[in-house]
Amino acid sequence: MKDGLRRSLLVLSPWLALVAVWYAVRLSGLVNPALVPAPHAVAARFADLLWNQGLLTDVAVSTRRVFVGVAVGIALAVPVGFLIGWFRAARQFADPVVNFFRALPPIALIPLVIVYFGVDEPAKIVILIYASFFSGVIVMMEGVAQTNPLFVRVAHTLGATPTEVFGRVIVPLTVPHILTALRVALGVSWATLVASELVAAQRGLGSMIQNASTYFLLDVIYVGIICIGLVALLMDLALRRLSARFLAWQERAGS
Structure with missing residues (x-):
């Protein structure tokens, strides 16, 4: 107790x-x-937005956008980051390009995104995919590049086929980097959310913050910021639990 x-x-x-x-x-x-604004005033505004102005809808819309952006971005980043990290020639070829685009803030691309994708939902998702993809590629690339090739050589020495080496050695060694890339991409996507919802968004936490800033509603801005932080924290905690479950074998192997 x-x-x-x-x-x-x-x-x-x-x-x-x-x-x-x-x-x-x-x-x-x-x-x-x-x-x-005082914390109790922000709490009162939170209650008003929750019960009377559809705050849950804004949270759900933003969470869906982040989820889709991260899912697509990481699905693309994992194989790309793995190839770049595993093959030295690919790393030497792609590393400058990856770091170039990673350094570009997503908000700088909004005019081009509007030109190519319009102002509807796809434009917002594309910005989040961009942010997730390059952060995920960096994590995967660096993680896989530091993988000890001794494990692969030992597996070959023991007579494992290439398929067995990939499925029983490489994939388990890669899972921690995938989960780390997912957590990093999730944080970057939430940080990019407000920029993505600059593109003519009607609902969402970023849109709510932007509209509140127009009318100098500081308590609403605080509510939006706190909601983004809380939802991002809850999603990160869920990923931590998932990581602990999938990586329990590492603790057993190390004990």
């Missing part, structure tokens, strides 16, 4: 400290209180 209480306090304490700092900044006089 005491251990459970201690864990709960450890989880809650940083959030309580953050709220305390929030109140302290507002009451300190260092910042105009009109520019920093």
Whole structure:
């Protein structure tokens, strides 16, 4: 019981400290209180948006966009990153190009995305796919490049066929990098969400933040930011649990 209480306090304490700092900044006089809405005012606005203005719809729309963007981006990034990381010649050929496009912020591509994909839903998804793809390729490429080839040589020495080597050695060694790429792409996609929803979005958390900024509704902006952070955190926690389940063999092998 005491251990459970201690864990709960450890989880809650940083959030309580953050709220305390929030109140302290507002009451300190260092910042105009009109520019920093109080936490209880933001909570009241959250309740109003939730019950009266379709906040759940905005959350669901943004989550669906991120999910589709990450799923497609990682599905493309995994084989590309694996090939670039596994074959040295491919890495030397593709590494400068990958790093060039990775450095380009998705928001800079919005005018071209509008030209080629219009302003409907595909344009928003394309921006998220772009962000997910290049972040995922980098993680896969670096992870696979650091894989110890000794495992493959040992498998060949023991008489494994190329198919067995791929299925029983390479794939298990690659799974941790896939899950890491998925987590990184998820974080990058949520960070890119507001930019993607600049493209004539009617619903979504990014659209809500943009509309609120037009009318200087700071409490709504805070609600949107907090919602993005919370949904991203929940999705990351789910991925951590998934990673722990799929990678339990590593702990058994190391023990």
